[in-house]
Amino acid sequence: MMESTAAAAAAAAGEMAFFKSWQESTRWRSTGYFKMPVHYPRYSREDYEVMPEWKLDCLLAQYGLPVAGDLAYKRSFAIDAFLWPPSDHSS
Numbered sequence: 001m002m003e004s005t006a007a008a009a010a011a012a013a014g015e016m017a018f019f020k021s022w023q024e025s026t027r028w029r030s031t032g033y034f035k036m037p038v039h040y041p042r043y044s045r046e047d048y049e050v051m052p053e054w055k056l057d058c059l060l061a062q063y064g065l066p067v068a069g070d071l072a073y074k075r076s077f078a079i080d081a082f083l084w085p086p087s088d089h090s091s
Helices: 002-031 045-050 053-062 071-082
Strands: none
Touching (some): 045 071, 053 071
């Protein structure tokens, strides 16, 4: 019984941290300013193509980018915003 209470408390703390992060990103988005998080996202094209919609929403909101549109649009937007085309540095 004690373990399930501790697990529930840990889960609630994790949800609260996620909510506070979401609130902060929403506040920045609503002000109309771009916010550069400390870390640039390091997802591959394949990661974006299978990423759930809620995760895309959070990622785009972190950067103050629009989160309107359907899932296909959000995936395409994230790929275009965060992935650069390969460059040839051999010359």
